[in-house]
Amino acid sequence: MSTRRYWLYLVVLLFLAGVVTVWKAPFVARDASAGQPTASSQEKKFYMVTGEFKGRYQGKKLEAYRWDPGMIVVHQGDRVHLMIRGVSGKEHPFSIEGYNVRGNVRQGHMTHVSFTANKPGTFQLICHTHPTAETNGPMIGYIVVLPR
Template sequence: MLPIRFWLYLVAVLLLTGAVYITNAPFVARNASAGQPTAPSQEKTFYMVTGEFKGRYQGKKLEAYRWDPGMIVVHQGDRVHLVIRGVSGKEHPFSIQGYNVRGNVRQGQITRVSFTAYKPGTFQLICHTHPTAETNGPMIGYIVVLPRQTT
């Protein structure tokens, strides 16, 4: 019989592995009963957070910034609502390239933006504080707009 500490450790590792998988997976609305993607809906809300990680490696300061989830998937014509909580980083002014959407996420606050996904493609959600490697970025998320399927 294995000690209880082993089982507790194993459960913790499995939970953390699942959390990493979920936060890195694209979010697509699904039909819960069938497990299949739903027909395009009119309203979709996504809850996101800002992530800022700092450390040192071989005496050098390292920083990484990200949006979580890093990718969302919607259909053309959907009304998209982003609810973004500023978890870390003082502020993250952002825009969604290809759309006239701008906002600013501040630490400890929630920022809400909404738009209609009127054109298909992949669009960057980019933080203007961290847009390039020189600014410890890029801090970029992706919004994938799938073409509306006709049945």
């Protein structure tokens, strides 16, 4: 198999992984506080899911791990509530870099974490089971905090 064909199949697998995740969890990427005024700090709620997809192509194991949505955007000072449902994968222990936030998402359960986005920047939501390519990752989401 050519390298080009291998990468094409991998891209298709990742695309399908995203489609399956949305199909399995109809509330993906819904910001429950959308449409409210942005003049001051807000309560922001986000529903997320875990996605873990495995397959084989010509004897090679292909895996993809992801948070959906893969990125959320809030403003500095917002109180952020993440409700993360474990759709696939036994468990995903995680932390949010730059914030003292840790949790563990287990399949079939909802995990709730909250924090105040008190510093602007881009922060990684990282699964400690799949942090690198050597562990079939990375499984990283991003929290973008915009300055007020």
